[in-house]
Amino acid sequence: SQQGEEDPQALSIQEGENATMNCSYKTSINNLQWYRQNSGRGLVHLILIRSNEREKHSGRLRVTLDTSKKSSSLLITASRAADTASYFCATDGNGANSKLTFGKGITLSVRP
């Protein structure tokens, strides 16, 4: 079954606005990661949050994790047209292997 599922599936905002994307998962995790994919490119790692962390910041990115609800959110503040991309959450299992399970992704469009 799909481990990470993002919502909404698509989001369109105006440049300068904040974008919030959500991810839910089903089983216990060690870490949760967010990746970005620009059209025609490979995925790029954005940020990792450990299961014992609740919030993490990196530049204009803010990630929260609620393990009791098995959910995470990615906030991009002061969005730019260059933030237009697909965003994926990925979870690892609660074991020792390095396999990640990716959600289907959220398509973010930032209008200039």
Next chain:
Amino acid sequence: DAGVIQSPRHEVTEMGQEVTLRCKPISGHNSLFWYRQTMMRGLELLIYFNNNVPIDDSGMPEDRFSAKMPNASFSTLKIQPSEPRDSAVYFCASSLPSNGRYEQYFGPGTRLTVT
């Protein structure tokens, strides 16, 4: 570092032909992953290797698909014979798990079209 290198970037072939996709992971990384991405099915993990050994190939769709990693710096994904439904973008990613962190670094992908 050059990042993960994949070749070819684009491949167009006829149904029934053999297709070989290639990947060079980031030097020093010991985990390598092959994914397939389509609009309908999203990003699917096909197989992954740790220290050149296949760990989980449960995502390989059929016997027509095979993957090898003869050494730490090279891997291939082969489809024989290819079918139109294999058309997709195939990504290779590598990772160096450290301190419980498993960030993956993706290559640019190979866009495969089977006619």
